[in-house]
Amino acid sequence: MKCELSLMKHILGKNFTKRNRFTRQCIGEALIALMKDKSYEEITISDIVKKAGVSRMTFYHYFQSKTDAVNNYLHEIIECYLEECSRSLGIDSFYDAAHVRHAFLFFDQYSDFFLTLAEASLHSLMLNAINDYMIRFVDPVYPRSHYELYYYGGALLNVFLKWEEEEKSEPIDAIVAVICRCCDIPPQKS
Helix, strand or coil: CCCCHHHHHHHHCCCCCHHHHHHHHHHHHHHHHHHCCCCHHHCCHHHHHHHHCCCHHHHHHHCCCHHHHHHHHHHHHHHHHHHHHHHHCCCCCCCCHHHHHHHHHHHHCCHHHHHHHHHCCCHHHHHHHHHHHHHHHHCCCCCCCHHHHHHHHHHHHHHHHHHHHCCCCCCHHHHHHHHHHHHCCCCCCC
16 A cells, blocks of 8 residues: 555554554554455454464554455555645545546556455444545545435445446546436536
8 A cells, every 4th residue: 555654643543554564564464365255254363464464463463353354455555645635636625527537546556355255244434434534534634414425425336336246347538427327416617
């Protein structure tokens, strides 16, 4: 992941370092790799630490469960998105075609991760992460009804997963246009 350390320290606290971030990332990536061959329920902590090359003590230093490891990885991706978004688009609006397009292209980098979670029927983890993002980061800047934020976040996640499952058979701009029509977002400026 290509996220700046300063933002992560701000969000996760002063004990956040490149080393422990790398370790947590290795654990998350090991879990996702294991999910390609085993069901989520069958994967043990022993499987994860062996694949990640860390001790059980290290795993439990960071996480209480494998679900915590997945959630951490999800939040890392979202934090990287926030950093990237603030650098490239600014934060003057989130509810526009440019941001929808940017979000789809950014999260496409992690399509393997998201599709693996979807295949394991772990949609609730992804939905909880996007809802948390909407409430923590969008609502303070662009106050809207929580129902509207949950609707928008859930719609984006669902359309994104469908687009990825269909191997991006529709061009990104066609997908953005559909979302804009459904969510009453002004079309992208030419």
